[in-house]
Amino acid sequence: MSILKDAKDLLQGAVQGAMGKAVAIAPDSWMPGGEPDPLIAMRHGHVGRPHSRIDGPLKVSGSAPFAAEFPMEGMAYASLVFSPIAKGRILEIDTTSAEAAPGVLAVMTYVNAPRISPPPVFLSGAKAAGGDDLPVMQEDVVRWNGEPVAVVLAETQEQADHARSLVHIVYEARRALIDFAEAKAAGSRTAVFMGEPLHLEIGDADKALADAPVRIDSSYSTPRHNHNAIELHAVTAAWEGDTLRIHDASQLVAHTAWSIAQMFGIDEKQVVITSPFVGGGFGGKCLWQHQVLASMAAKLAGRPVRLVLSREGVYRIVGGRSPTEQRVALGADREGRLKALVHSGTTAKTASNMMAEPFIVATKSAYASETFKLDVRAVELDMLANTFMRAPGEAVGTFALESAMDELAEALGIDPIELRMRNEPEKDPTSGLPFSSRNVTEAWRAGAQRFGWDRRDLVPRMVRDGEWLVGMGCATGTYPYYRMPGGAARITITSGGHATVDIAAHEMGMGTATAQTQVAADRLGLAMDEVTFRYGDSTLPGVVLAGGSQQTASIGAAVSAAHGALVKELLKIAGNDSPLAGLKPDEVASRDGGLCKRDEPERHETYVSILGRARQASVSVEAEAPMPLETQHWSMHSHAAMFCEVRVNTVTGEPRVSRFLGSFDCGRILNPKTATSQFRGGIIMGLGLALMEETQFDERKGRVMNPSLSEYHVPVHMDVPEIDVIWTDIPDPHTPMGARGIGEIGITGTAAAVANAIYNATGRRVRDLPITLDKLL
């Protein structure tokens, strides 16, 4: 079928138009998800139960090993020297005193570094993982302020860190383009995201806006952000013969193995990446220079190398979220129905990456406007490549859009929830596709009731409590369902009836290991302790990215496919003496430790019995997930109704969030305990985004000036109120398990809910993040 052949290209955005239409109009039954996953109907299994994390005891006792915690024989410690200029050349490097310092084993610079190819940049190929495509320590050229220019290897970390300060480098600085305003003046280009231009026009939005009886037209800005996972990026790397073994902290082990193999010109099987535990990712734990430099240094020195980035180092060489300047203009009739929706603006990227912060993506399917004009432009700066950070696009885009909706509600004198309801679309307003499952109205209703929204004063500045003004605000959060190609899994069942599921997936705290064990147990008809879920190892099957909130779906589809193959294989070896004899695979389901006829559960045989009779120690199958065509056939999105109560001090302007509620519509919730944590975690990062987070980029030199957790503020315990989380739990009939991802949606809408609450409290509209007290004085 040509649909399937071209699907890969389609999903990478290379082919548009005709192909996409063919998938859109094809019958549902041709699609993955055309038939609801049987697990959706299963209501009394492990899925949906609040299991505590299976790796919990390891984590709370400090015995879960992270990347920097794998000791290796003869290991050397590395320390990096970073460039203090944004652009130019290295004229001179003097490493003599560093080399002479006690304990130093080698100093690697572009002069003596092993020759390797540049990294394949993320999105340039199925397994490309690089944050950029720049050569790694290969030449005398400097391309950003903070680029590594030397690696010092020593017997101890203290020795390496000291010798690092003894490396003398003379630079010739060139004029760099690092000032956002200057770059904009010099010209921007239409940005591209996942192969698609970030530009869309439906009807004549400018005219509709001009003609609309009510309109608002506002500008918003958001600063740079860093992920700031508490675990520092770290790697322990060793060459074992021709094989490169890397203990990494990674959210894409298979991509990393392939990409590093490309760089070193070796087979991808010769690179083994393991990452059993990751101390937070949020988009930041991908392939940056540290893994490559450690591997090069290990080769140069002939010893295993441990490289733990300093916190400053993380800021210097791991990209973050780019700044945005956005305009949202809304035109509506007097009842609030949107006539025009304009969302446009500019962001910054580099010439060496393929990632422009796509802040309009959420706007595409948010509201039923008659006309649309959506546009993201990008400028390219001489800086460290920006990258994906929790809900790239949506996190900052919804701040602008949902603030604007609040402004429009105010202009119309309509309750902001009511305004959103009046613009609820029946089908996707820009693609025209049907929604797979959209219950945002239900989320609003339940949330408003629980939060006590009816107690909110429509007029700002009405509620005072001592020195504090109190206000409430709301906003819609949204994040799409994604599933990327490449998912594959292996299931092995032993004659003892124990199943192992192998997939190169990741556990960064999302609860993957726990939730997927629940899913696998249900899918296989086993108890939780009869299933082992193995992940975090590039030698396992599948190319699975823990990103885009797609890992759950990706694993789900792969394990489901492997389960299909398992049933086939088991029926084959069950033979004619089995009660299952003669049944076709699609007539058979897993249940009670074995297989049975779907509509005749008594016709059953256990795995133990099947394998025992066949005298087989185990059976092992591997299968690939189908291409994710469902995302081209339905419009698939999660939603959240976010409610915030804020207090603003009338003396000092200090804003503090006192209550928060997220009411989610994210399909079926696999594990309420870990899901609650995911939702809250996203919301808390959203509170940081709203009130305090900013990477200070000195535009004179292109240097990050707050590379520290004391100067880059993330919320502390005292900033975090009790966060209430509820959900619709309505399964999406077209996704594996009926679930949609939940990792990113929490950060969307949150900043707008805070800003809208601050407006309600103070009458002051802040359109420029973060909303620090100086903006409220």
Added chain:
Amino acid sequence: MTPFRYSRATDVADAIRQSGDCNTRYLGGGTNLVDLMRETVERPEALVDVSGLSRDIEELPDGGLLIGAGVRNTALAEHRSVRTRYPALSRAILAGASAQIRNMATVGGNLLQRTRCAYFYDDDGSRCNKRLPGQGCDALEGFNRNHAILGASPSCVAVHPSDMAVALAALDGVVHLHGARGERSFPVADLHRLPGDRPDVDTLLEPGELITAIELPPLPFAARSTYRKVRDRSSYAFALVSVAALLDVEDGRIRDVRIALGGVAHKPWRAFKAEEVLRGGPPRAAAFTAAADAELADAKPLAGNGFKIELARRTIAAVLGELAGETA
């Protein structure tokens, strides 16, 4: 970190003897010094550990307190006499850093902690006159939201980050020093310098001089004192502006008052002008604002910190208002 020798002082005399060479530093809790050594901002050749010395808080016959320089921040904040007689000091300490850091940090080290200016910290990539005199100041036209509005100079606009020192300045604390040339003491409010053209010199301490104790004079009205810190997050953040104040009201008149500001200058800023305006006057909101205005009349904003003037003005007035309310 540059290699260094480590030794532990057995007593004050031993410490001073060991510090003979001027590239030696005293080590308190290490929470600032170790950090700065890691950043190569500080590169001492030897550390003399004084964290085990002077760990007592002594009640003085005159009703004052003598606080050993090695007293941990937590121990000082939780001391009963401090809590009841000098509450501003407890509050200031508890508003600073985190519980873990307060358990480590010493009184001496807290007073002598260095600025958190980002350009000062960035030994590898920024210019800073405090780090390297004559190099230039990247903060002047850079990120200076946290920087000084009072007493700054063209060569340095950094602020002193200590909360505790602000309360001590308001409470008329006296710092006792011991050096090769003997002992001396002067008010905490005079300990730190303004930057002038020597921002590399933070204090009046001579090389090798050791802080041995802080003395709090008996100030009965200090029982009515408080500390308010304004910051970007609710906890674990340095002050944008802070105010320590004591107010003595009798018969509807302000008999005496002490005010010190944090986050606004190169030193804990004792607001003598504001005190002057208030003394003898009525404890009214208008007077508080007028006093704040008098103190801030000379304030000079930088591109990023103009808001601090208004913030300081309001915070001073609010703190005095709170104290007046309490005394009423």
Added chain:
Amino acid sequence: MTITVNGAAVSLPNDPRVSLLDLLREDLHLPGTKKGCNQGACGACTVLVDGERILSCLALAVQFEGRSVTTIEGLGMPGALHPLQAAFVEHDGFQCGYCTPGQICSAIGMAEEIRRGVPSHVTSDLSSETIALSRDELRERMSGNLCRCGAHNGIIDAIAETFAPKTALAEAAE
């Protein structure tokens, strides 16, 4: 020159630059204590020294001669968890688990501070001998431990459940 770690005497490093954190993680192979910043800014490296919580990243190991250090490994292991560790699992007081050992050690040190009557920034009456164990008190006192995954609510729940009933202060507040 020795230091006691989880009950065992070990020798101090020769290089005085070695932090207590690196001594634990690199020399003693006790990586349960985490490095999140090495700047004193995150709390991941929190350990107990003679029962008091401190940041091991800013502590030079040599300064702690003769002292007794307890790390997360000394509190409990899978199968024999400390009640607070078990409460963290029950209340999902973590996600990635990286800040977790620091949070747990910090909370244990905090409980002792509260028992001793140490006030905090949010204690309204400084002269009071006892501390009312409100959520605000717990949140303020735990603010030196960052969690980027956002497990704050679960952490406070776990701590409240473990310690609140036991402190004299909570009783006093009743």
